[in-house]
Amino acid sequence: MISTASQVPIATTERAGLVTVQDLGRFGFTDVGVPVSGAWHRARHRLAVALVHGDIEDAHPLHPTLEILSTGLSLTFHEPQVFAVVGSAEVRIDGSDAATGVALQIAANSVLEIDHRGAGPAYLALSGWQPKRTLRSAATDSFSRLGGLAGDGTPVARGQTLLGQPELRTQHVGSFLRTTEGATGSISIITNDDPATEPFCNETWRVESTARSGVRLSGPNLPSGQSIASMPVVPGAIQLTSDGTAIILGPDGGLTGGYPVVGVVASAHTDRIADLAIGDNVHFDQADPVSAAEEFTAREQRLASAIIRPGALN
């Protein structure tokens, strides 16, 4: 659906912290060792895309965003665009404050500055941006060295050009988010009858490091963690390593693991992992697959009604 026939430069990066190109991921190749990767906080990415392109159900899974994990991003625009920033950030257009969570216009020659604040990724969607794809996706997977502007998994750098169409979908300008998700509580995991489960859920864990490959937690030394026969893993799987560290795998965490998995984060809660910051205390509780699926469906319904269109206010 995206034509690359007549792409023009739409913006150039003047400054880029830890910023990567993402979409919903690289589907169809996990059986040959290519992870899905894609946006870490999937709801925020989808909302940014939906603000600019249409309803969340209509938003194409391959519409890209820039995922901002730290510092920030500055872009000089060469073509007019509609954009939206979703997440914890301060936004300025040509030095003047602008809002997050709303679809806005930006003119050619204007400068957009986004400063990341707080924890968790923020997302920038642009109406006409069409990054090139590697294996059907633009998602940057630094672990597998795929995707991104350079195609080799490297993050966005200063002086790079975003290609696409001078596109103003003005019918969406002014669309805004009704709510954002509130403070996160404990994280629900689906477990099996593993002796490590109960002590794992009874303890407080502390975030030691956080990256798209995984979040490392320190806590009690649980009687587990010997290496096992390599097994398939998924983002959200929690591994117990031999030194007592727990690792919650992220979107770039790889497809196979050799450590026992104590549980897997419920689908409705995987985005919460992206918002963990170093030093945070984390609690886990057990959920059964039925209630986890119900919570997932309820969250999807909230997301589908999260965007207010200007016309809907009349």
Place this chain on the structure above:
Amino acid sequence: MVQPATWFGDRAVLVQVDSAAERESLATSLTHLMPEALIRRGMASVLIEMPAPDPRLLETVEHHLSGVDATAIDLNVREEVRIVVDYSGDDLATTAIFFDVTRGDVIAAHTSQTWRVAMMGFAPGFGYLEPLDDPLLPWASLPRRESPRAQVPTGSVALAAGMSAVYPSSSPGGWHLLGTTTTRLFDPHNEEGPALLRPGLTVRFIDAADGNPA
């Protein structure tokens, strides 16, 4: 004997298996029976993943498990991939010393062996190859290197812990390097088939020194 299936999150189910043959028959059957699911293999397990949470998934998988007939699948009918190797790897000599044989014996054992892609992962296109028939040398007794290399070159043909592999791209690695191949294992620009290997394929290594391998 296939073990009971267990939940692996709210959208996946994991089945532990006791043998490679069981893993292959189960993965092959489920791939046909559940086209909406992604089936991925571990060394001793099979993961069945759905695109969204599905409270009935465990029930569905258990139903299919009861109907899987391991004997009904002919595992011998497999596509074979041949990989020509220049056996001049940095660890060929130490591997020969480990098994107390000549370098030529290691090469003969590696090339006479039929290998099967047990699972894929670690890197795009990286296949964990298991011996399909009785090996001439006891591969499983050779552990990984004590200190992994920071950089293993693309195309390295390697051996460790009873398995063989080819590194599709340069990466850190702890396996013993027997040689190199110029065969391309992974091409990110080929959307139709980026990887040479697929789970279940058989692989034969050919010694480049044996005349014209083509």
